[in-house]
Amino acid sequence: MAAEGGEKWILTVTAQTPTNIAVIKYWGKRDEDLILPINDSISVTLDPDHLCTTTSVAVSPSFTHDRMWLNGKEVSLSGGRYQNCLRELRSRASDFEDEKKGIKITKKDWEKLHVHVVSYNNFPTAAGLASSAAGLACLVFSLAKLMNVKEDHSKLSAIARQGSGSACRSLYGGFVKWIMGKEQDGSDSIAVQLTDEKHWEDLVIIIAVVSSRQKETSSTSGMRETVETSELIKHRAQEVVPIRTIKMEEAIAKRDFPAFARLACADSNQFHAVCLDTLPLIFYMNDTSHKIISCVEKWNRHEGLPQVAYTFDAGPNAVLISHNRKAATLLLQRLLYYFPPQSDTDLDSYVIGDKTILKDAGIHEMKDVEALSPPPETKDNTQRNKGDVSYFICTRPGRGPIVLTDESRSLINPETGFPK
Amino acid sequence: MAAEGGEKWILTVTAQTPTNIAVIKYWGKRDEDLILPINDSISVTLDPDHLCTTTSVAVSPSFTHDRMWLNGKEVSLSGGRYQNCLRELRSRASDFEDEKKGIKITKKDWEKLHVHVVSYNNFPTAAGLASSAAGLACLVFSLAKLMNVKEDHSKLSAIARQGSGSACRSLYGGFVKWIMGKEQDGSDSIAVQLTDEKHWEDLVIIIAVVSSRQKETSSTSGMRETVETSELIKHRAQEVVPIRTIKMEEAIAKRDFPAFARLACADSNQFHAVCLDTLPLIFYMNDTSHKIISCVEKWNRHEGLPQVAYTFDAGPNAVLISHNRKAATLLLQRLLYYFPPQSDTDLDSYVIGDKTILKDAGIHEMKDVEALSPPPETKDNTQRNKGDVSYFICTRPGRGPIVLTDESRSLINPETGFPK
Numbered sequence: 001m002a003a004e005g006g007e008k009w010i011l012t013v014t015a016q017t018p019t020n021i022a023v024i025k026y027w028g029k030r031d032e033d034l035i036l037p038i039n040d041s042i043s044v045t046l047d048p049d050h051l052c053t054t055t056s057v058a059v060s061p062s063f064t065h066d067r068m069w070l071n072g073k074e075v076s077l078s079g080g081r082y083q084n085c086l087r088e089l090r091s092r093a094s095d096f097e098d099e100k101k102g103i104k105i106t107k108k109d110w111e112k113l114h115v116h117v118v119s120y121n122n123f124p125t126a127a128g129l130a131s132s133a134a135g136l137a138c139l140v141f142s143l144a145k146l147m148n149v150k151e152d153h154s155k156l157s158a159i160a161r162q163g164s165g166s167a168c169r170s171l172y173g174g175f176v177k178w179i180m181g182k183e184q185d186g187s188d189s190i191a192v193q194l195t196d197e198k199h200w201e202d203l204v205i206i207i208a209v210v211s212s213r214q215k216e217t218s219s220t221s222g223m224r225e226t227v228e229t230s231e232l233i234k235h236r237a238q239e240v241v242p243i244r245t246i247k248m249e250e251a252i253a254k255r256d257f258p259a260f261a262r263l264a265c266a267d268s269n270q271f272h273a274v275c276l277d278t279l280p281l282i283f284y285m286n287d288t289s290h291k292i293i294s295c296v297e298k299w300n301r302h303e304g305l306p307q308v309a310y311t312f313d314a315g316p317n318a319v320l321i322s323h324n325r326k327a328a329t330l331l332l333q334r335l336l337y338y339f340p341p342q343s344d345t346d347l348d349s350y351v352i353g354d355k356t357i358l359k360d361a362g363i364h365e366m367k368d369v370e371a372l373s374p375p376p377e378t379k380d381n382t383q384r385n386k387g388d389v390s391y392f393i394c395t396r397p398g399r400g401p402i403v404l405t406d407e408s409r410s411l412i413n414p415e416t417g418f419p420k
Numbered sequence: 421m422a423a424e425g426g427e428k429w430i431l432t433v434t435a436q437t438p439t440n441i442a443v444i445k446y447w448g449k450r451d452e453d454l455i456l457p458i459n460d461s462i463s464v465t466l467d468p469d470h471l472c473t474t475t476s477v478a479v480s481p482s483f484t485h486d487r488m489w490l491n492g493k494e495v496s497l498s499g500g501r502y503q504n505c506l507r508e509l510r511s512r513a514s515d516f517e518d519e520k521k522g523i524k525i526t527k528k529d530w531e532k533l534h535v536h537v538v539s540y541n542n543f544p545t546a547a548g549l550a551s552s553a554a555g556l557a558c559l560v561f562s563l564a565k566l567m568n569v570k571e572d573h574s575k576l577s578a579i580a581r582q583g584s585g586s587a588c589r590s591l592y593g594g595f596v597k598w599i600m601g602k603e604q605d606g607s608d609s610i611a612v613q614l615t616d617e618k619h620w621e622d623l624v625i626i627i628a629v630v631s632s633r634q635k636e637t638s639s640t641s642g643m644r645e646t647v648e649t650s651e652l653i654k655h656r657a658q659e660v661v662p663i664r665t666i667k668m669e670e671a672i673a674k675r676d677f678p679a680f681a682r683l684a685c686a687d688s689n690q691f692h693a694v695c696l697d698t699l700p701l702i703f704y705m706n707d708t709s710h711k712i713i714s715c716v717e718k719w720n721r722h723e724g725l726p727q728v729a730y731t732f733d734a735g736p737n738a739v740l741i742s743h744n745r746k747a748a749t750l751l752l753q754r755l756l757y758y759f760p761p762q763s764d765t766d767l768d769s770y771v772i773g774d775k776t777i778l779k780d781a782g783i784h785e786m787k788d789v790e791a792l793s794p795p796p797e798t799k800d801n802t803q804r805n806k807g808d809v810s811y812f813i814c815t816r817p818g819r820g821p822i823v824l825t826d827e828s829r830s831l832i833n834p835e836t837g838f839p840k
Contacts (some may be wrong), residue, residue, distance in 0.1 A: 231686075232693060235655040266651075266699055273652060273697040278683070280717045282690045287707045298698045 004134035047398030137170035204328035302377035467818030556583035557590035624748035722797035
């Protein structure tokens with residue numbers, strides 16, 4: 001292996017992978033180890049400029065075992081899911097040669113060589129924003145590049161799926177479908193791209209990160225309990241989702257926003273419904289989530305046609321998908337009216353991501369938030385719920401994973417092989 | 421009609437009818453006018469000493485039209501549901517004669533005579549405690565007595581059902597089943613008693629009346645929207661509830677509390693699940709409801725066997741059914757630990773109904789509430805949620821409707837025929 005003379009070379013790759021949010025939800029596995037779902041799901045990939053994972057991976061004969069650092073802290077790679085991904089990738093690794101650096105790695109060498117993984121999310125890990133989806137997708141994508149794995153993105157998605165189910169959908173930009181597959185070995189349970197991120201460029205996405213004091217049920221144990229105890233989940237998976245998936249694909253293909261919004265909201269609701277139908281019951285939405293839905297529904301009804309769709313994952317955060325920039329501007333005004341920040345919060349950290357929407361909404365400083373008038377669809381003098389939302393992220397549909405060739409963006413010190 | 425000479429006689433009847441809480445829920449109609457449900461339901465009747473409606477009805481040739489007063493305010497009887505009940509009762513009225521008072525009313529007279537109805541709930545009407553069930557049942561029961569209707573309680577339940585669906589279950593004490601029926605005219609959609617209130621005397625019921633700021637969806641429009649838009653409700657009504665009803669009847673017959681608790685909780689959860697699966701979605705439970713469920717689930721898990729079952733109707737209030745008095749005492753300590761009253765509330769108005777449970781719990785004054793230690797199943801120092809609950813009602817399974825013969829309890833002035 002390696003170059004002659006036991007040189008301490010280090011080979012690195014850095015990649016960036018987006019997060020995604022399901023508009024037809026994945027909830028329930030038919031195989032816990034391989035992470036095979038009981039229904040298809042569809043997601044929109046979020047712009048990595050605002051929400052993404054950056055991962056640097058390195059290999060060196062000097063590394064003594066596989067190690068990983070996430071957001072500055074070392075984490076264990078011994079979990080079955082990480083191990084499954086590493087094993088799958090190693091078995092698909094190819095010969096690699098860099099004559100200039102004198103590095104030569106054969107397919108067989110990869111079985112013995114150890115890797116270092118350094119990963120960083122540009123958004124809070126604990127905020128319930130599918131950080132594991134972006135993280136596992138980035139781990140698999142960057143290691144595949146490092147190990148010269150020659151499989152296409154769909155094949156890689158089947159590996160990422162074994163790390164974290166929804167990670168498979170982060171291998172593509174735009175709208176992505178995770179096909180549940182039929183095979184027992186999971187080989188056909190892969191993600192495919194429905195449309196790229198240019199197809200429906202009008203969409204604007206605002207995420208409300210909701211303050212939560214309650215401990216949430218992890219999605220892994222939650223979906224297992226739903227499959228074991230809900231009397232409705234089977235009906236959902238077998239009868240409802242197959243039809244809904246076809247309709248959602250049509251709505252996306254035609255950029256039919258009213259149909260898209262109806263389906264996305266209905267499917268988010270149904271996912272939370274089967275959670276409630278679980279014993280012990282699971283609730284992810286809280287009173288603030290409910291207030292956000294009321295705000296959206298009141299406005300949609302007032303306008304006659306849906307201006308915005310909502311969807312909630314396994315937590316209280318709202319993901320609000322606006323028809324276009326105009327609608328997003330009006331939505332942001334409403335959100336800031338109903339959910340102003342605590343007095344000690346500054347606007348710059350309260351609305352993050354694409355801040356141009358804030359400017360379009362005519363909001364430049366905190367007193368503009370205070371001066372907002374109640375939306376016309378509000379009949380009574382609705383309470384402003386200060387502090388119920390931690391912050392908002394303005395974003396849009398975005399691209400799939402990329403390799404970052406600029407070495408200054410690597411998270412690994414090229415001399416030591418450890419985090420910078 | 422009446423006695424000779426146009427005498428101004430007034431004939432009155434006063435009755436008391438309990439409220440009831442479903443443990444297998446009614447949600448969804450197959451006929452809106454006749455109020456025919458899409459599934460059977462099962463309820464427990466609550467002790468009228470703590471929650472009931474008292475209604476006095478009067479008839480007199482001097483009354484010029486049908487009038488009703490509820491909790492001191494006149495309300496209109498012109499609604500279709502009241503009219504349906506009045507029409508059905510009048511068509512079944514029989515001859516009545518009181519020789520001493522010189523009153524003679526023939527079957528035909530009832531078509532022309534007008535009635536006055538005065539009704540009073542011994543609990544807050546707006547608290548979401550099935551006041552309409554008790555109210556309509558009492559209206560029908562008391563008018564049936566006044567009009568000498570000779571039908572049995574099951575036949576009367578079919579009339580009360582047309583006033584408010586769940587009212588039909590308030591015609592009996594103990595555990596009651598509303599059989600959905602098959603006939604188009606609703607004649608077989610009636611309530612029957614499963615067991616009387618003596619059968620399972622151990623049960624103790626604590627109701628947490630939860631403070632709510634949000635306007636709730638009325639159950640009438642809510643269930644219509646669920647039937648129209650939920651993809652899960654049909655499966656629930658046709659596949660889940662029929663099996664669950666049989667199991668619940670068995671659990672009640674055998675006084676099998678673990679089975680009873682599991683079924684009651686699961687069915688409450690599923691009712692709220694189909695509400696969430698509605699477009700626009702319906703949420704009745706709030707963060708406080710969720711906290712109460714967590715408290716109950718944590719304790720049940722700690723004990724190994726369920727000590728208490730929870731069920732929620734179309735609102736945030738929790739109805740907690742304890743296995744026995746011991747469990748109720750321990751439950752009340754937990755509830756008062758997690759949900760102490762506001763500082764300006766006195767204990768006497770915070771825990772109402774059967775106050776002996778409070779004494780058994782060793783709580784005599786407010787400082788005993790303050791001094792409560794965290795329950796052993798609480799690992800972390802759980803927050804005490806002051807003010808989240810408005811008050812608690814301690815009660816038990818109770819008897820069906822009765823006529824109150826003591827004239828001093830009549831709500832109608834026997835001289836004027838108007839509210840006292």
